[in-house]
Amino acid sequence: MIILVASLILFLVGLYAIITKRNMIKVAVGFSLIEYSVNFLFAIVGFRPGALPPILQAVEVGKVYSDPLPQALVLTAIVIGLGVTAFMLSLILRLYNRIGSFDLEEIQRLKG
């Protein structure tokens, strides 16, 4: 339960950064925080207290095994997160080259 709350707090910290920060790099950092909070939650989901590693050598009835699937999911999510972060940073870099600023207020051109 504490872990659940901790990952939700991390999610909200990331969301706070995205909503309030004017510096685009800080927005990208906010996204990394959100991604890691979700990955963290996913990794915890597979945990069982006192469980054995999920490698079956013989059929043992009544033993608790931890769930290996969330780790595979987290790996996929990390790779997607890498793609998102890399693309976001390259967009920020192109914007910086055009405008010479990381400030979201200064790049604002579109409205209506």
Next chain:
Amino acid sequence: MEIFPVLLIAIPLGGAFLIPILYKAWNRLAEIVAGLCLAAVLALSIYLAFFLVPGKPLVYLFGNWPVPLGIAFTVDRLSSFMLLVVSILVFFSYIFAIRYMDHFTGSGKFYTLYLLMLVGMNGVVMTGDLFNMFVFIEIASISSYALVAFGTEAEELEAGFKYMVMGEIASMMILLAIAFIYAATSTLNLADISRSFAAMDKTPGFWFVLILLMSGFSIKAALVPFHSWLPDAHPSAPAPISALLSGVFIKVLGVYAMARILFNVYGVSRASYPAVFNALLILGLASIIIASLLALYQKDYKRLLAYSSISQIGYIVLALGIGNEFALIGALAHILSHSLGKGLLFLTSGSVVYRVGERDITKFTGGLGKQMPWTSLSYNLGALSVAGMPPFLGFFSKLFIILGAVKAGFIVPAVVAGLFAVVTLGYLLKITNKVFWGKEGIKGIKESPFVMVFAMVSLVVLLVAGGAFFFWLKPHLLQPAADVLLKGTEYAEIVFRIGAGG
């Protein structure tokens, strides 16, 4: 036929892999490879959309793992209907793009991203696995962020950044909801989740996860409180991409995913949980009203069309919120008619930009209709269809939505939907009035190249044919797709019956 779902992913993915290698040798090779892939996808989708037996979905098991264990593609009539909608517009936008992209450099990169976006959309439609759905959503989204920023001018980069921020917040909400669902059910297969949900207590956490998912998909679909990114993002993309984003992208990632999860996984119906459907009804009405009124004040050709897209998505979500048979058929028909119609309107904007190089309609003096007769004709007929005038397809889709609302006793939504069809016509005719009608034209403008005209006229023909043969389309295409939604959690039983054997 069992292999078709895999081919629909593998062909465009293979094309996206080949193009960056081949186009260095000869630029036109990118277009040829993309064209072959898209023609193959279109042929497969048409076959699936009309010849798949209703109630007997194709279940393709990856690695031959039986259903709740591995990843399975489940293509039922709703999926095949969406595949058809996607592949028609993707194909004609491609034909338009062949000449339109002359203005841009890097055609190899463009077609790679184009095919990757198609892979993502096809995957979302076909997959029967929740996490797999998230992966395909991300493939489609990341390619679309890149395509919105494709021009790399300051405005386009800004729009791309805004779009990316909103889109990623949505994706992360969806991923968080998937983590919660996995924690509660220990499964990711949609059919298996549906079974677990049926046996589960409806605690507040259960509804919290639904709200997370709905918010995520609403951002992807750009419903009104979540719409702020769309009027920036869609006009900034090159015209064929605007057509795709407004025509199919928001419907696949937003509306289709939302409907699939609500009706088939959560298994809610208007009778059992009216609150969920009232929320959709209110979101839909807000989108129709606010986006239509904002569209009246737009001066930019493509921005006006983008606001119009939000309001038309509102019609679809309103129909989902009404949730009876008539309204669902109307929603699906509107997905088809709006994808063709709005795709067509964005293509005409591309045609005008290609020849005139200007999007601000206050700077036009009118009279372009004499110099560009085919573009003008396509725009006007497309506008009539989007607004819902007979005899086009758009008339029947709105008619069925309104009939559904009246039948369910929602008189106010029915009146609003009818009234705002007229407002739609009003703001779309603003472009006709400022750009196409009138005497003086801009000098030295001639009609766009043949392939661009061909793409636009083909979509007009499809809209007219859709209207003329609507009562043939209804039993053969729309009714089986609506039945999938109406049957609700029977989806799980069908998938288990076909896929659990291994």
